[in-house]
Amino acid sequence: xxxxxxxxxxxxxxxxxxxxxxxxxxxxxxxxxxxxxxxxxxxxxxxxxxxxxxxxxxxxxxxxxxxxxxxxxxxxxxxxxxxxxxxxxxxxxxxxxxxxxxxx
Numbered sequence: 001x002x003x004x005x006x007x008x009x010x011x012x013x014x015x016x017x018x019x020x021x022x023x024x025x026x027x028x029x030x031x032x033x034x035x036x037x038x039x040x041x042x043x044x045x046x047x048x049x050x051x052x053x054x055x056x057x058x059x060x061x062x063x064x065x066x067x068x069x070x071x072x073x074x075x076x077x078x079x080x081x082x083x084x085x086x087x088x089x090x091x092x093x094x095x096x097x098x099x100x101x102x103x104x
Contacts, residue, residue, distance in 0.1 A: 007040045009073075011058075011083045017069060020088035028062040032069065035060045036085070058085060065090055 013021075021029045036058050039048035050056050051070075058069040069085040 005041060009040055009081045009083050011036050013085050016087045017085045031062045032060045032067055065094055
């Protein structure tokens, strides 16, 4: 029999993340989902870290891009602590590069 995986929290994805996933490379989505799954099992600030009192971020590097999903804790259900990923962003450096690329 396989070992049960210990998860410290469960992640739910809001509609903003689903829309973000539709706008990016499918391989990047798979890597992000893999990292979220891993972050649920281990404490690694390279994957999941606190930004301020209420907001956390999932981080994934795929190719030359850094993907981030912003999240917050939902502790209203005492049985399960949930993290809801609210939005995805690509690093400002990549947005800057695309901006100037469009200027040409």
